[in-house]
Amino acid sequence: PEKRYNSSAAKYQEELGPPVARKILEKLGAKKELIDEVCDIISHHHHPRKQETLNFKVLYDADLITNLEEKHKKEPLSKDELKRIIEERLFTESAKRLAREIFLEGDI
Known part of the structure; x- marks a missing residue:
């Protein structure tokens, strides 16, 4: 988000982070359950x-x-x-x- 929007604002982290994390974790062979949890956490980590x-x-x-x-x-x-x-x-x-x-x- 910082490069794209020149900002590390929470909304950009939560919006753009999950697809990046999913791609990395899939490439590493992580289990679907772990990938889903990580993406869920990233998608709202500033809003519990x-x-x-x-x-x-x-x-x-x-x-x-x-x-x-x-x-x-x-x-x-x-x-x-x-x-x-x-x-x-x-x-x-x-x-x-x-x-x-x-x-x-x-x-x-």
């Missing part, structure tokens, strides 16, 4: 549904932490805002622990 798989949650959390770190470096967020995001938006306890270490205990 009410029920999600652990695989989705791990990817979502990793992506959110990465994006939050980039945003925080450009426009620092308050500790309270960081705490709110960590508690309300991250799914897994391991991601919450990692985010607390990165954003609340260390200097970034």
Whole structure:
């Protein structure tokens, strides 16, 4: 998406990512079940549904932490805002622990 639209916006990742992933995974001989799950995750990885798989949650959390770190470096967020995001938006306890270490205990 970045080359095509000069943007890494979520909508482009979600729209254009699944066909690319499917092609790569098929070429590698991945099973249909895995390919379908990966493509499903990519197709909505910025927009969680009410029920999600652990695989989705791990990817979502990793992506959110990465994006939050980039945003925080450009426009620092308050500790309270960081705490709110960590508690309300991250799914897994391991991601919450990692985010607390990165954003609340260390200097970034």
